[in-house]
Amino acid sequence: MRREACPQAYLRLVTDPAPAVWDPDRLPDQTxxxxxxxxxxxxxxxxxxxxLARAGAHVILSGRNPNKLAAAHDALEARVPDASVQTLLLDVSNVGSIRAAAASVRGGLFKRQRLDGVLLNAGIVHTPRQRETTRDGRELVLVTNALGHFVLAAELLTTMSKSASRTWTPRMVWLGSMSTRMGAYDPVDIQLERGYAAWKAYxxxxxxxxxxxxxxxLRLRDAGVPVESVVAHPGYSIGGRTPRVSGVNEPSAWKRLKGGLQAPVAQSKERGAASLVRALIDPEISGGEYWGPRHLTRGLPVRQQPSRTSSDPAVRRRIWETCEILSGMEWPLQRAARMAGR
Ligand SMILES: NC(=O)c1ccc[n+]([C@@H]2O[C@H](COP(=O)([O-])OP(=O)(O)OC[C@H]3O[C@@H](n4cnc5c(N)ncnc54)[C@H](OP(=O)(O)O)[C@@H]3O)[C@@H](O)[C@H]2O)c1
Structure with missing residues (x-):
């Protein structure tokens, strides 16, 4: 379903009250x-x-810290004994790290030389009080949450378009947030050089x-690239409501208590992940859509409307062009279209 800016639907959060049944515990086979x-x-x-691993997919776990990655790898293998999983060192705030990681995916260092989807999930949630910058002088929250993923998706685009087949169009899923409804900052000062605040940065x-x-x-479709882009958000998903997983999620008693007090509005990160996974693998979803929990902060994934600012065509174009300038790159759309299905 293609969507342009739709102001009259701005406050209509859930647009599809009766989506097809989706059971996060019984995902379609991803072998x-x-x-x-x-x-x-x-x-x-x-x-x-x-x-995804439980559904049979091969999963590349990426992260910036080798020890944390190893712990997550061990935990996943312990919890999903027949998982097919490997790790990849990738710091999304560092363009050198992004290029190196993408090169190893493209170069077939990995078991399978295909890429059926990317979940652009990494992010700083607890943003710094004072404005911080990366080594190349860009505002840290923007780079980590958005610009780094803009570069990563570009670097992986041809690999994804080559993986397109008659039965599957590869997908990238971007991590949105319901917070975009609570203060619709129009990112004119995209690096917050004229006034930084932690919440505003997020x-x-x-x-x-x-x-x-x-x-x-829109750009992928216009260029004829067989890759879809979807936005999803997890509502309000907190560690204190999430099962303990050694080395991955070990909340203190205090965090559990706080989690319990927020039970009416919060869900576990395990449940929050359902919206992201559905956006990545449900064949009924089309590029350009926006997905999140049915009750906004919690619940099963349903199709929703993005905030007015983020779906405004003029704002989108300006942000895209600003990211091209800041990253010094354009997406290789023509090449990705030529490489499709090869
Ligand atoms: N939880 C929610 O309710 C909620 C709501 C809306 C949107 N989101 C979005 O969902 C995503 C995940 O949130 P979460 O709640 O799962 O947060 P989280 O538990 O803090 O996990 C964040 C993940 O991002 C990684 N990360 C941070 N900076 C990175 C970098 N420079 N390079 C690579 N990885 C980096 C962290 O790695 P380290 O362990 O090395 O720091 C960690 O693995 C974020 O994009 C967040 O904005 C979350």
Missing amino acids: GRTFLITGANAGLGYFASEQ VQSKVVVQALGIEAD
């Missing part, structure tokens, strides 16, 4: 497919990886992510 997850050593990224980065995700799908 033969390969998915890469960023920020897979913890939280939503870990649980999405686990769910929300603005997520407006950028959502805009990129929607705009990417």
